[in-house]
Amino acid sequence: MAEVAQRFGPFGGRFVPETVIGALDELADAYERVRDDAEFRGELTALLAHFVGRPTPLYRARGLEEVHGFGPIYLKREDLCHTGAHKINNALGQVLLARRMGKRRIIAETGAGQHGVATATAAARFGMECCVYMGRLDMQRQRLNVIRMRMLGAEVRPVDIGTGTLKHATSEAIRDWVTNVASTHYVIGSAVGPAPYPEMVADLQRVIGDEAREQMLADAGRLPGTIVACVGGGSNAIGMFRAFLDDAEVGLVGVEAAGEGLETGRHGAPLTMGEPGVLHGSYSYLLQDVDGQVAEAHSISAGLDYPGVGPQHSHLKDIGRVRYTSVTDAQALEAFTRLTRVEGIIPALESAHALAYLADDEAAARSGPVLMCLSGRGDKDVDQAAAALGIDG
Ligand SMILES: *Cc1c(COP(=O)(O)O)cnc(C)c1O
Numbered sequence: 480m481a482e483v484a485q486r487f488g489p490f491g492g493r494f495v496p497e498t499v500i501g502a503l504d505e506l507a508d509a510y511e512r513v514r515d516d517a518e519f520r521g522e523l524t525a526l527l528a529h530f531v532g533r534p535t536p537l538y539r540a541r542g543l544e545e546v547h548g549f550g551p552i553y554l555k556r557e558d559l560c561h562t563g564a565h566k567i568n569n570a571l572g573q574v575l576l577a578r579r580m581g582k583r584r585i586i587a588e589t590g591a592g593q594h595g596v597a598t599a600t601a602a603a604r605f606g607m608e609c610c611v612y613m614g615r616l617d618m619q620r621q622r623l624n625v626i627r628m629r630m631l632g633a634e635v636r637p638v639d640i641g642t643g644t645l646k647h648a649t650s651e652a653i654r655d656w657v658t659n660v661a662s663t664h665y666v667i668g669s670a671v672g673p674a675p676y677p678e679m680v681a682d683l684q685r686v687i688g689d690e691a692r693e694q695m696l697a698d699a700g701r702l703p704g705t706i707v708a709c710v711g712g713g714s715n716a717i718g719m720f721r722a723f724l725d726d727a728e729v730g731l732v733g734v735e736a737a738g739e740g741l742e743t744g745r746h747g748a749p750l751t752m753g754e755p756g757v758l759h760g761s762y763s764y765l766l767q768d769v770d771g772q773v774a775e776a777h778s779i780s781a782g783l784d785y786p787g788v789g790p791q792h793s794h795l796k797d798i799g800r801v802r803y804t805s806v807t808d809a810q811a812l813e814a815f816t817r818l819t820r821v822e823g824i825i826p827a828l829e830s831a832h833a834l835a836y837l838a839d840d841e842a843a844a845r846s847g848p849v850l851m852c853l854s855g856r857g858d859k860d861v862d863q864a865a866a867a868l869g870i871d872g
Contacts, residue, residue, distance in 0.1 A: 485674040490790035493673040495760045502660040507675040509580050526571055531561045537694035542821030547837050554853045555691045562597050564855030565687060565715045570597035570666055572683035574605055577664035584608045584663040588652040590617055590645030591781035592624025594668030599633035609633040612652045616643030617781050624859055642775055645785050649759050669712025670789035673760030677789050684718025691850060692722045704847030705730040709832040711782045713789035715854040730846055734832045736778035737805035747776035749788045750796050750803040758787040779808035780828035806835040812867055827855035
């Protein structure tokens with residue numbers, strides 16, 4: 480049995496209080512035991528099929544092809560997952576694992592609210608107590624998801640410290656875990672945090688890439704030339720990329736949030752603009768100010784509004800296997816409108832960042848089939864997008 484990866488090159492590790500090390504070891508052991516266990520895999524696969532709706536379709540976007548003047552362009556439709564994004568793949572897997580470990584209580588942090596909703600959904604399905612930490616500002620930006628979580632029976636705890644966004648909600652969730660570690664499993668929502676989380680989350684999201692690979696071979700008769708995914712913490716991207724890392728001919732592109740512009744300092748692009756440092760238990764690229772303090776991120780999409788990124792992405796950047804780039808809020812909004820109008824699909828603002836990449840990269844156009852990860856749907860974003868686009872209700 481392979482040991483759950485702790486490091487990706489120099490990145491990752493465990494920078495946490497001593498009290499949590501035992502819990503991380505327990506989690507790593509438990510995950511190592513179940514990851515190849517036929518019964519666990521069978522239970523998870525059945526849930527993914529009948530509860531989440533997997534496999535999600537691979538959709539050929541002929542409208543986008545017409546607009547951009549190249550193709551084929553395929554969308555991996557994670558927006559069609561139950562609860563509206565890829566996050567449920569990970570939340571269900573971790574809640575199933577927590578049950579096996581005898582934990583009764585689930586906690587989570589959330590930014591856009593999608594991970595909170597996914598976790599509250601999985602907890603409701605298995606009758607577990609659930610508490611979600613969410614920044615006050617994010618609660619205002621994502622009111623619909625707050626209501627969904629509360630309907631599902633979760634307690635949503637507002638976090639008032641700092642800017643009221645994901646960074647501080649995560650710190651509060653870690654504090655809760657340190658205090659209640661015997662009864663509680665902390666469901667981290669992206670491929671970030673101390674080991675074994677980055678490896679475990681990537682492994683649970685790998686279903687995206689495994690399915691897409693099979694679907695591309697069946698549909699296009701070949702592997703994609705370029706694969707594009709947006710990168711917040713990096714879970715949808717790494718879940719997609721992992722199935723293709725050994726295929727040197729497949730170009731991989733991760734798109735970060737350039738926010739109001741990289742030069743303004745108001746962005747969420749740690750791989751493009753950051754330096755390595757420690758945040759939330761792991762060593763990875765990170766937005767820092769001149770004193771080495773963790774800087775605030777900014778993005779129109781709450782799910783990309785995070786100053787850190789998963790450690791495997793930092794490694795993939797440094798070894799040059801994945802190219803990381805960024806697009807602004809304005810470019811993402813343009814792509815949001817484009818997909819909505821020409822395909823009849825309203826994407827999440829996060830996913831719109833990946834779509835925006837199509838607009839100005841000629842390399843993608845020449846590389847053969849393009850595979851985009853459409854990580855989620857845009858229902859949660861309509862108020863914000865309407866305000867930005869000047870659309871009346
Ligand atoms: C949370 C979220 C993201 C960003 O998270 P990753 O871990 O980088 O995937 C992207 N898209 C959607 C729809 C999300 O909800």
